[in-house]
Amino acid sequence: MNTWVKYTDDFNKAYPDTEITLLSVLSKRFKEETVVQMLIAAKKVPSTENLAVKIQAEQAKLWLSKGKTPAEVLALLHLGKQENSLFSNPLFTAWIEYTDEYNKIYFGTRNTAIPALKAYYNDDVLAKMILAAKKNPSTSSLSKRMYDELVRSWSTNKLAPQLVFSVLNLHKTGDRVLEQPLFSVWLRYLVAYSDANPRAKVTLLSQLSNIYGGNRLSKLLISAEKVPSTKRLASDLLSTQLQGWLTTKKDPVEVFFLLGVQGTAKNSVPNVLYQNYNAAFKQLKK
Numbered sequence: 001m002n003t004w005v006k007y008t009d010d011f012n013k014a015y016p017d018t019e020i021t022l023l024s025v026l027s028k029r030f031k032e033e034t035v036v037q038m039l040i041a042a043k044k045v046p047s048t049e050n051l052a053v054k055i056q057a058e059q060a061k062l063w064l065s066k067g068k069t070p071a072e073v074l075a076l077l078h079l080g081k082q083e084n085s086l087f088s089n090p091l092f093t094a095w096i097e098y099t100d101e102y103n104k105i106y107f108g109t110r111n112t113a114i115p116a117l118k119a120y121y122n123d124d125v126l127a128k129m130i131l132a133a134k135k136n137p138s139t140s141s142l143s144k145r146m147y148d149e150l151v152r153s154w155s156t157n158k159l160a161p162q163l164v165f166s167v168l169n170l171h172k173t174g175d176r177v178l179e180q181p182l183f184s185v186w187l188r189y190l191v192a193y194s195d196a197n198p199r200a201k202v203t204l205l206s207q208l209s210n211i212y213g214g215n216r217l218s219k220l221l222i223s224a225e226k227v228p229s230t231k232r233l234a235s236d237l238l239s240t241q242l243q244g245w246l247t248t249k250k251d252p253v254e255v256f257f258l259l260g261v262q263g264t265a266k267n268s269v270p271n272v273l274y275q276n277y278n279a280a281f282k283q284l285k286k
Contacts, residue, residue, distance in 0.1 A: 022051075023058050035059070036076045040091065060098055067106065070099040071116040080120030087133035087142060096142065113146065114153045123167045126150060127185045151189050161190045161207050171211070175220045178230040205240050215258050217241070222259070222269050242277050252278045 026035045039059070042052035063073060074080065077091050086092050099113050117126055127150060133143035154164050165171060168182045177183055187204065194202045208217050218241065224234035245255055255277050256262070259270040 021055075021058060023055050023062070026055075033076055037078070040077075056094070060094075060101070063098070064101055064105055069116075070095065070102055070111050070113065071119065073098055074116050074120075083121065083125060083129060086129060087139040087146075088136070093142065096145075112149050112153070114149045118153075123150070123164075124169045124182060127168060127182055131181050131185070147185075147188075151185075151192055154189055155192055155196060161186070161193050161202060162211060164189050165207070165211060175216075175223055176227075177220070178224045178233060179227060205237055205244070208237070209241075214241075215260075218258050218270075219260050222273075225269060238273065242273065242280075245277065246280055246284065249281070249284060252281050 023035070026038065030038065036059070039052045039056050042048040043056070074095060077095055079086060079089065079092055079095060082089060082092075096113055099111060099116075102111055114126075121129065126146075130143045130146050130150065133139040134147070136143075154167075159167070165186055168186055170177055170180060170182060170186060173180050190202065190204060190207060194200070208220075211217075212220060218238070221234045221238045221241070224230040225238065227234075242255075252274070256274055259274050259277075261268075261270045261274045264270050
């Protein structure tokens with residue numbers, strides 16, 4: 001790198017009317033991707049760090065002038081295979097800044113970071129990366145932005161909550177779905193979807209019922225009520241479910257099987273829920 005610096009300095013002194021930059025020299029000698037990687041390497045060396053930063057800034061301006069998209073730059077920076085370190089990589093922060101500048105110049109292109117990242121990372125992987133980055137003070141601010149953009153990308157594409165549930169692979173987590181970190185991501189989207197589509201009357205219970213069916217959902221919630229971290233949510237959903245059954249006057253015999261009461265102790269959760277439902281159902285007839 002220092003040899004190239006000396007070359008450009010000597011050239012510019014000899015021919016001041018035809019000044020060249022180090023970037024232009026490197027670009028003629030090497031492929032664009034090679035130059036990018038050279039600068040990344042030079043940035044890690046104290047003696048060439050400042051120079052590399054300067055050339056990278058020049059490179060970014062050149063890319064912007066040529067209309068190089070954020071997706072193209074992401075590929076050049078080799079940021080597509082850094083699942084465990086993407087958010088802590090300075091190049092990622094620089095790329096986000098490039099994306100912002102690109103959108104200012106090419107207003108209306110809607111080149112947000114998320115679509116470009118999705119070319120390399122599935123939604124569930126990306127969501128996990130974002131949640132992990134939220135725990136680190138140095139990356140929490142950036143992760144919050146990516147969180148918002150991820151949810152917004154689903155809204156923009158008008159994805160149904162059940163589809164996002166599958167996209168996040170929550171359907172593969174079995175009956176412990178409420179404990180999954182990505183469940184909170186899905187719940188966030190569900191709220192956003194409900195707010196944007198009030199006529200759809202989408203609720204958490206209705207969506208889970210559609211996904212699991214009444215029988216399996218009841219058992220899932222009863223199990224979740226035993227877990228401290230999900231006890232409150234599970235209890236609220238069970239209460240709402242029972243109230244819904246009362247409203248539609250669901251036969252106690254059917255509720256007996258939906259709750260999986262058969263073979264359980266009298267003081268078990270399914271049995272207590274059934275007894276409460278049966279008592280409330282009898283009151284409806286009075």
